[in-house]
Amino acid sequence: MWRFIAGRLLQAIPVILAVITVTFFLVRVAPGGPFDSEKAVIPEVKAALEAQYRLDLPLGQQYLAYLADLAKGELGPSFKYPGRSVNELIAAGLPATAELGAYALLVAVVLGGLAGVIASLKPNSAQDYIPMSVAMIGICMPTFLLGPLLVLLFGIHLEWLPVAGWGDMPGDKILPSLTLGAAYAAYTARLSRAGMLEVMSQDYIRTARAKGLPEWQVVTRHALRGGLIPVVAFLGPAFAGLLAGSFVVETIFQIPGLGRFYVQAAFNRDYTMILGTTVFLSTLIVLFNLLSDVLAAWLNPRLRAQFGEA
């Protein structure tokens, strides 16, 4: 098991290095620079700015200097926010985004898992079709539509919940978490339904039934663990995806998260910020994929046996 983890971590290094290299040179190819603005910039001013950010050095040298800083854990100063380092900006944005992602995941697992399991118990009946149709709508409905709809209903008409903010008012975390979680809930619903259906046709389920267990115990004690493996495998990448992809929800609800910094950095040509967030998020994605593989192995006896031998 440990050898497997160590091997995967070693494999991750060239992947992340490749991400850094490609991103570093791609952002430089994009037209326009961090200091371009609507009003013409005086050449002397631009030169002074470029010198402050090492942009006057040859590109290769800039790349090596960046890698050297990165080795020390420094992501460099932001172009857009003078006086702030990229490390600081990521640290400032991460808690809200991570918390939002965790709640969204909770929504996804609880609502989605429940819907999937319920649907799988009576396949091809109303009990199956209704939750699965709702799930299909959930997958198709983009967050930029669902968010404002929820706000209109719960925030403006019913006045139950705040329309924006994060931790400013009681209950302001509910709508963003539901919005972001909905699409993922829909996926988990479909995954858990498929997983459960497969498991329910296995021999050991027939055995469990044959020995006279009530159906709910068959489901909770025997089927659920195997049936949810696809969901667990999905959760790792999903959480990383939630962190990187919460931009729209963060914008709709004015959440001070990482997603807004990430997308704005690209528009602003904030080179260090684009690189910093990309490196950070790609590292997270690698780690979460690994984590979900380990978790899936732990849930699945057949895979666990493999690791045991290794």
Next chain:
Amino acid sequence: MNPVFSLSARVFLACTLVACSTGESNVGQGNREGVFHVGNGSEPQGLDPHVVTGVPESKIIDTLFEGLTRKNPWTLEPEPGAAASWEFSEDLRVITFYMQPEGRWSNGDPVTAHDFVWSWRRALDPAMGNLYAYMLYPVENAEAYATGKLSDPEQVGVRALDDMTLQVTLNAPTPYFLQLMDHYSSYAVHRATIERFGKSTDRFTQWTRVGNIVTNGPFQLKEWQLNRRIAVERNPHYWDADVLRLNGVVFYPTENIVSEERMFRVHQLHYTGDVPLNKIPAYRKLPNTPFVEAPFLGTYFYLLNTERPPLDDVLVRRALSLAVDREAVTRNVLYGSNNPAYSITPPGTLGYQPPQLFSYDPAEARRLLAEAGYPEGAGWPGLELIYNTSESHRKIAVALQQMWKDVLNIEVTLSNQEWKVYLDSVSEMNFQIARRGWIGDYVDPNNFLDMYISGGGNNNTGFSDPVYDDLILQQAPRAATEEERFALFYEAETRLMEQMPIIPIYTYASKHLVHPSVRGLPPNLMDFINVKYIYLDDVPLTEIELE
């Protein structure tokens, strides 16, 4: 699971089960406590007046800092700020400012003339990379120092005669100079604080953080949470603290104007930085509407690249301009929220009225195009219009594309570009027609007209006319009276609009939602907020029901 997470998870679940009440609104609480809640566009880049550029930044910096003067929000005339009074020399080239005797920084230090000398040198220091350094160019030798042609800052025309007397020498009489004194690029910063955290020209230091920053304005920094809020509270050392009626201001980075409008509707904001276009009609219908609109010192126009065919022909440029029904654009696309523009300077800039040489004239437009060799659009080589990605720019471009098709029977293709790509295309003149907007830095026609001098950094059209250059650069600054100066501007602008290197479309309007409790916040041409005059009435909050 760490304790913080599990606690918030439990709170979250509890809230999901029991629908929580939303508590008292910001506006209700703010009215009682004298705290003004402002939707402020985007997270400010920073708070160093010599580093940042932008409207959200300026709104915050104006509460924290104070220049030599501060504009009256009704008249836009300069009132005493860090300077208690000032006088001009006979030849109007030397201004002597007398500092406020009670002027204090937020740490209690006196605000002196030396602070301004040091700060202006910092603002102009080439190593600073200050994008707004040019605002101080009217000062003698400022430009030479800022561009590295002169290395001795002592030569710049700003001197402290003693602690309380500041003398500024200008290159030439500059009628709008006092206006520049409440632009943040001319603000004083606290030397000891800046030097405590690094080199004076270093952009990366921590001196503007809460707890570090020392300012001389009516308010001081209390709280700064990235992408969440910035709160300022009264500066107890402020010289004019007795007139202040607000106890604090909270700025929210409301990047998404649709969300901002919703926050306003549920009383989370007193004031919005903008209003979504499609909500304007519904807000207008409200009794006692919170929608406030006023002419704003800016023009929306299209740049024409006069160096590329077919736009190198003035007849084609005029045909395109005359075929635009500006009234229809402002009425139908902009919901009647802006005024049609027929020249670059907004009408009424300091009382100046620009020439209107033309109006919507389809027949004349067709005639001009035929004269240029494209009768009824025959043989038209095609044309591309670029704009930066935005729904409202797209709508206007589509409207004009259709007008040109209907009136002139010509094809114009539209191409949207991402912001920085678009900026690059414009500055490299890599376009045929490009969307453009210009907001004045100060109220004077010069701020619009000096864009089109030959080779000007913001010209971007290839327009070049030696007579125009002479009028703007030589004659107007030496005019004896304001009327004479305006007559010279009028003559120059007439030449500009005859050559039509730009197609003016509309004059900007500022648009805000302002809660009825807010007083002392008059609309003005600069969309300028003077926090010293604002106060909040404790009016009952009524529900805002839009159709």
